[in-house]
Structure formats: C-alpha cells, structure tokens
Amino acid sequence: MTLDHFWSILFLSLHAMVPITLTAAGEVVGERAGLFNIGLEGILLLSAFTGALGAEAGGWPLGLLVGIGTGAVVGLFFGLINAYWKGNQLITGVGINLFALGFVAFGLRALGTPAFHDVPRDVRLPAIQTPVGGLSPIVFLALVMPFAIHWFLNRTRAGLWVRAVGENPEAADVAGVPVELVRLLATTFGAALAGLAGAYMSISWMGAVTKEMAAGRGFIALATVVFSGLRPILTLAGGFIFGFFDSLATWIANIPGVKEAIPWQFVSMIPYIVTLLVVTGVIGRVRFPKALGVPYRRE
Amino acid sequence: MPEPLLKAERIVKVYLDGTVALRGVDFEIRPGEIQGLLGENGAGKTTLTKMISGLLPPTSGRLLLGGVPVRLHSPKDALTCGIGMVHQHFALVANFTALENIALGTGRPADQALRASIEELMERTGLGVPLDTPVENLAVGERQRVEILKVLSRAVRVLILDEPTSVLTPVETEELFNFLRRLKEEEGVGIVFITHKLREVLEITDRVTVLRRGEVVGEVMTRETSAKELARMMVGAEFRARGRRPVELMTEIPVEERRVGAERAREPALVVEDLHVPADSGGEAVKGISFELYPGEILGIAGVEGNGQTELVEAICGLREGKGSVRLRGREILGLPPLELYRLGLAHIPEDRWKYGLILSFTVAENAILGRQRSPRFLGRLAMLKWGEVFAHVRELIERFSIQAPGREAPAKSLSGGNQQKLIVGRELSQEPEVVIAAQPTRGLDIGAAEYIRDILLEMRDAGKAILLVSADLDEVLELSDRVAFMYVGTFTAITTPAEVDRETAGLYMGGMKG
C-alpha cells in the first residue's frame, strides 16, 4: 500500500463517516432525552431529496437549509406524536421510513428521473481543494459537532435538562423541568442533524439522489449510538469505523485481481456485518437512559 | 413557646376514587424542634406531607406560613416558601453526579459558583458527599445526603424527612441523627420526621403526633411518653368488629393445641432456613429468616410494608434470587422456576395482581389457566388447548368462588378489583396445592370481597393446607393466623400466637422492639 492509497482511503472514509456521525451524534441527544427514533433512515432519504431540490432552486446554501429544515419538521412531528401524545416510538419511526420511501420515489418519478437524479455540479457544495484531493467542508463540521454536543450535554443547563428527562422524568418534573418540551426539542435537534446529513449526501458527497441512497445508514447510525454508549465523541470513532469499511468496500471492488477473487456483493456486505458484530460485542456493557422509549405520564 | 413556622388547619383529603385519607388534621411545625409523625401504613402520614410539600392540594383546610395563609401548587412553590422534603424514594437522576443533581433541583447551572456554595454548605452542616461521582455509585446513605443538600441549598426553614432511616445502616442512622440535632440547634430549622419506628421517635424527636386512619389520635411531648403508649396509639386498642365467628370456634380445637399438635405430630410442609435476599437498591432486603410452616395452619407475617416481605415472598416463589434454604416437603426448592414450584404443590397469590397475577388484556378464561396451560387437563393433541375443558374450569371457578364476570370471554380488565382477585385466588387454589403463599391478598378490595377471600383462606386451612399469609393489615393477620411473625427490616422480631400478643405488643414488634 502506497501513501496515495492511504490518503485515498482516508478521504473516502472521512466522507463516508459524515452522515453516520452527524446522524448518530444528533440521535444521542434525542436518546439521552428518552426518545428512540428509528425513522432516521427515512429522514436521511427525505432530506437528501429535498436538499437537492433546494440546491437546484437556490444554490447549495438553500439546499443545506432545506435539508436541515426537512429533518427538523419530521423531528417535530416525531416529537409531537411521542413526547406529547405518548405514541409508539417504533411504529412512528416505521411510518416515517415508509413515507420517505414513497415520497422520494414519487418525487423522483414526477421529476422524470426515477432511477438516478443528478445534482448539477454548479449547485453542489464546493469542496475544499487539498494536495491529495477535494474534501467537503461538512467533514469538518462532522468532526466538530460531536465535541459541541458533548459540551452542550455536559456543561450547559439545557444539556442537564436533556439528560434528566431521559433518565428520570419524574425527578426532572419535580424540579420544574418541562419534560415534554425538552424531549420535543431534543429529538427535533437530532432529526435536524440527520437532515443535514441527508443534504450532505446529495449535494456534497454523492452529487445525486437515488431511492436507495440511504442504504441503511440511518440504522447504522442507530447502531453507532449503541456502540458509543450514548457518548457523542465516540460517535466519531463509530462513524469512522463504518465509514472505513464502507469505503474499503468501494475501494477493494476497484482493485484489479481482488475484483475477480471476491464478488463485489460480498464486499458490500462488510459494513452491515461489522455493524452487527460491533453491536453484539458491546451490548450489555452499554447503559441506556432508564426512560428511553417510555412515554412520560404524570402519576 | 415560639411561633410555629408552619401550621396546617383542619386538613381534609379525599382522593378522586373516594378514599378519605385525612379527616380534619391539625399539625404544627415549630422552629428548632424535631416533630415526629408516627403511624401505620395508610394512616395518612405521606398524604399529609405531600400537601405540606406542594405535591397534592388539600380538599379542604388551609396552610399558614408564619401566620399567613398560603397555597402551594408545586414542590417549587413549597421550596420558595422555605419548605423542603426528602422523599422515601429519592428523586435523584441515577447517572448524574451529586453536583448535577443539586443543580437540577436548584435550577442553577452546575458551575464553580454552585460547587463553592455547596462545599460551604457541606462544611457548615458536616454533610460530606463526593460531588463528582454519579449518585448510582454512592451508598444509599450518601444518596440521602445529596437529597438533603439539594433541599438545604434552597435555604429551607422546614425540612420534612419521609422514613429517612428505612434505607440506612445503624451507623448511617446515627450520623443522620447527629446532623439533625445540629441543624435544629444551630440553624433553627423545623424538622418533620416521619417513621413507624418507635425507638427512633423516642431517640430523635421532641414532640410526636400520632396518626391513625386519617386522624390525629395523639400529640405528646417525647420525654413525657413511652414506647408502650405510642404503640397503643399507633395501632389502636380496639379490634374491628366484623361479625365473624371467632376463629377458634371454626375447628373446635383451641388454636394453641392445634399448633402444638401440628408441630409434634406432623412434618412441616415448608421449611425456610437462613434465607437471605438482596434488595433492588443494594444491601439485603431479607437478612437471614428461618421458619417452619405446618399443614393446617396459617402463619401470618405482620409488619409495615417495605420491611422485606415482598422480597421474601418472591424468593420463596421462584421470582427472585436468594441464598439459604427453602424446602417443600423436604425437597430443596430455592431457585426452581415458578411453574416447577406450582407442579410441586406451591401456590402463590401475588402481591401485585396486575404485574404477576393477571394478563389484563386476556379473557377471564385465558387468565384462568395461566401457569396451568400445559397441564394434561387442558393440553390436547397438536399443542391444542382443550377449550371445552378450559371453559368447564372457568365455570367451576366462577361458581365456587362466586366471581362476578360479564362472561368467560370478557377481558380480565373489565372485572372489578375484588373479582380479579377472586379469579387469581380461585386459579391458584383450584389445583389443590399443599402450600399457599398469600401476599397482601385483600389489599385494595372492598369489605365484602376481602371478607370472602379471608373465608377462603380459613377454609383452605381447615382442609389441611399450609398457608403463609403476608399482610400489612395487622387486624387481618391477628384474626386469621394461628401463629404470627413480625417482620422488621428484613428479620423477624418475634414469632408467637395471636393469643399471646395484645395490640400494644404487636405495635412494639412492628416498630422494631425485639420479642
């Protein structure tokens, strides 16, 4: 392996890490507040699509905003249904995923690009040029975000509230914390970050929208949350591991010789198998918030 | 005499379901004084303090703070008025540090300023806790100090402690008492100390108010009273008149003789030896209990709830791990799964009928075979349940235990509490067990249903079953049992016969005085 290979793998991994780390770090906030969102997969897909439309309408800044906004709106719905109306979090998540699958496929076909929707190069987020290739600015955001969230959760009063409502909503309530509102805002924030991740995929990383572009990343992000033990900074490590295996798959598949020896389909399985192994390995050692997934009712 | 800090006048509380918890209670808290609040389960202690600390509004009556009427809408209001409460079940976030918990409770950020003021407070009061360790890693006594610090950091004038020693070791209790004395003398705080333990009342309080069934039955200066007098006030002198035939007449053999005869003539049905059961919160809930249970007797376990009865029963019935020995007809059964125990002839009427006893969304018929779904009577070919047999069984239960149900296909949640309990009792007793463990079998039932369940237990006893009756209702235990044990903080303080204890002695045993 040459130095070029190293840089190429590193850059591929960093780019593949972004959606998983951003989504997982956001979901850490939501789960710390007690809400478990399995609709992240759908949010990634939805905001990849709406983000691309936004970029085509008003350039990449609008695209990013629309992506974040899409995530936030879905998160708001999720929060209303579950924090206020005490709905079933798993079912809500499934509903979001099904809706996203339908909406994006519908939209892509309505736009006349059912299989592959290319985002024009001039509205994509410009990459930062380095001697060894382009790097998306969002990569830096993804590297910083977990630290910011760590600071927020552990050093601010609002962060204290978030952790309190997920761990012991009764105690938080007695202390005068508005449990439902904190949960709503926390999950909305998490979903907005997933929205940013989705927009990044379509207008920065892949430069295209397809029905299958989320490719389980929303669920891998959930697995990363488990892996991190709900510590935001560790979502960087988790995201990088999956990003590495994700890009390794792309990379291996293009090496002459390897391509013939191992069918690409098996290489493509690697991220999912790794996810499963990692989750199986850490489970039992992870301490989840006590009120995770449990609606809070007074008395 | 100093002006009271807080005065409660003619407080009445009627809950939404019609339960009258307090019937016009007057209560005073004075500065620099420790006021004991003594009573059995359901006497109204907790309800009263919930109202003083802003958790519940009174139905009628008023609170006077320094002579001025106040309304408290939330614990926050109460804290603003200088009233703080430390609950029996701590309102702490387990994975937060002490500092974070205090920050949450005070609404201040967990910063250096808060740390400095807490350290100063710890210095002043002598209540030291590590501030940066998650409270789940602290000992229970330390967690309680965090709760107290949380309240004291709000500069309270009134401090209410609900059963504060129930989770403490003797050393920790002594430390707490020293702290309370200092707090009262140096800071002039008025302290309310809620308990059912007589020794502690005598040791720490200055004045005692005794509550029974929602009424103040006595208010005395501690130095002018005795454990005996307090016990008598706490449990009352009179028996409830229920119009039941005295137990002795039902079998024509005096209780004493039957018991003695049973012990000598027969093998015990159940032998428990040196049983230890861990508590959920760490430590031991049951600290080495031994007893023997004979066929044809009811052994009652009396005691205030939370003294390890639940854990004792769950360990015997295979729902919780324990150390020691439990033998059913000579066979070791500790650790066997519930269904196996059932087959061996041990029936369990669980304390929490919605947790273990019933599946509320299941029909009456489906609930009637829970735990017996694989017995040959109900299990046919191809894993099919013989619904004809099941329905016949339900019909028997409904008839024999006069269960009022809309139908055998009605969901169990549509039955009244009494009929739900009859269904459980019927199901557990219908397979003719040799040993019956009945935990709080009449709790929450109306008088008719409760009487019915008690009659069934007596009937089973007369049919030669061995029955362990665990109940927080002292009258019930004394009335039904042939022998009675008193449980206090994980041990028996006495095992005797109802005839040998008067209510005063019973109160002493329940309050931790050894027999």
Add this chain to the structure above:
Amino acid sequence: MKRVYDTLRSVAESILAAIIGLVVAGLILKAWGYSPISAYIALFEASFKDLYGFSGALANATPLILTALTFAVAARAGLFNIGAEGQMYLGALAAVAASLFRLPPVLHLLVALAFAGAAGALWALVPSGLRATRGVSEVISTIMFNWISRFLAFWLVANVLVDPYRAEKTITVLPPSRFPTLVRGTDLSYAIFLAVAVALLVYFLLRYTVTGYEMRAAGANPDAARYGGVRSAKVIVLVFLLGGITAGLAGATQSLGRPPSYAVFSGLPKISNLGFDGIGVAMIGRNHPLGIIFAAIFYGGLQSGARVMQLFAGIPLEMVRMVQGVIVLALALPELLRIFRGFRRRRVELGGER
C-alpha cells in the same frame, strides 16, 4: 360484548387512519400540481370495480399477507421483527433453486415451498438467537440482515441461479413447480389460497394452541408470563422461525406464482419492499391474521390501482407508499379515536367561552 366493542373500535381506527392517509397524500398530490380527486377515482375504479382489477388487488395482496404475518406474529409476542424483507428475498430465490432439478408436478411445488420456508426460517435464526441470548435489539439486527441478504440475493441472481441465456435474471421456474393462474389474463394465481390458508393457520395457532397462548402472554405481560412458566427465549426463537417461514413463502409466491416472469431479476425490482409494505399492512390489520387479509387486499388494491393511475393520470405509483406511511403514523397514536373526540370537546369548550 366488550370484545365486539374492542374489535369495532380497532376497525374504526384503521378506517380513520386510512382516510387520514389518503387525505394527506391527496394534499401532497395537490401541492405537486396533480388533481387528487380524479387520481383517487382512477385508482379505486381500476382495482375495485371489476373482476379484472380486483384480481390485480388480490395478486398484490398475496405476498403482503405473508410478510405482514411475519411482523404481526412477532408484535403479538412483544417483538419488533422487521426482517421480513431479507427473508423474503431468500425465500424467492430458494423457490427458484428448486427448479435446478425435476420432480413430478404437485411434489415439485411442495418442495419449492419447503425450500422457501426453510430459507426464510434459516435467515431469521441468527437475529433471534442474538436477541434471545445476548439481548441484541432485533430492530438493528434484522435490518442489517436485510441488507446482507440483499447483496447475497444479488450475488445468487448473478452467479448461482443465473439464466445462461439472459444474464439479468435467474433461470425460469419449471412449470411443475409453478402456482397455476387463477384468473386468466391476470397475474392472480392459486398462491392467494396459500397466503389465506397460512393466515388462517396463524390465527388458529395464536387462538387455539398453547404455543400461541404463551406467545400472546409474553407479549401482553412479560412478568405474568414468567410467573406462568413461559420461557421467553423459546418464545423469541419460535416467533422468529415462524415469521421466517411466512416471509420465505411470501418470496416463493412471487417467483412461483406471478405471471408472466417466473424468475427473479437482478436488482430485485419486483420483490423489493414487499417486506416493508408488509409492516404497514400488519399495522392496518392491527396485527390480527384476519384483519391482515383485508388490509392486504386494501393495500394491494391501492398498488394495482396506482399502476393504472400512473398510466392514465401520469401520477407516480409510488404515492401509495406515501399513503401507507401516513396511515402508519396515524396508527402510532395510542388512541387515535380519542384524540379526535378530544379535539371536538375542546372546540365546544372554546365556543362556550365566546
């Protein structure tokens, strides 16, 4: 009485949710510049007006009944099994694999079905084991298994079962192992009877056998189930195996009973999402085997009608999955009907104040 009332309430909630789904999707259509009214008329006329259209609805319902059962059986036992998708792929391919050899007519079909059921069950084994022994969330494990099986299926289609003459599809299933067509000129085959029979069988299992009793007990009250001697690990494995079998059969109905192709294509275009749609169907059918039959016909009708709608009104057929998503969201609310009653009461109160 109570039981009847509960049933009616569930049905009413599903119908209300379906209406909400249609209305919300209609608003999105409108926003996109389509006419929702004419779209829905075209859609419902196409699938529920005549036998031809209804056959299409039933043909679509066939696999959905089976994948919905996968989810429903698990849900009744308190588990969230979303692995039908992947199990279904492998079932479809295992059924094709049975055409690598020749057998007499009826036997060949039975063997192909057995292959499919076994493949689905095998694929469900690992997630169930991880859940039963290690407590790994079945939500994550089954999704990962879905993706792994997707790539495995791609590989099987391209390398193992590939048609020697057409690289983009598997070998064509041999006629003796096909389901005969039920209505000539439509793609409805006798497979619908298999799906309904399995649903009835599951209904029977849940309601009349001790196994079903214990599954339901574990789902309704795990503590009481433990007290009643139910072993949760056993229930988990059983539920997943059963779900794997029905999902595998769902795949088989597509490769053995869906004219005209009788093969699986690369990229899995015809069978993708049947497992996920089954989750929605299970919810609309309230996880009840009989409810699922009706819900599947409703959703199958939407799908086949949508194809006609796309043809004539130019509206993308994927909108039906949008409808389904909204329906599921509505059903996530614990007491949908009560929320509506609450809204009404609040409005009355406001009116009174004015």
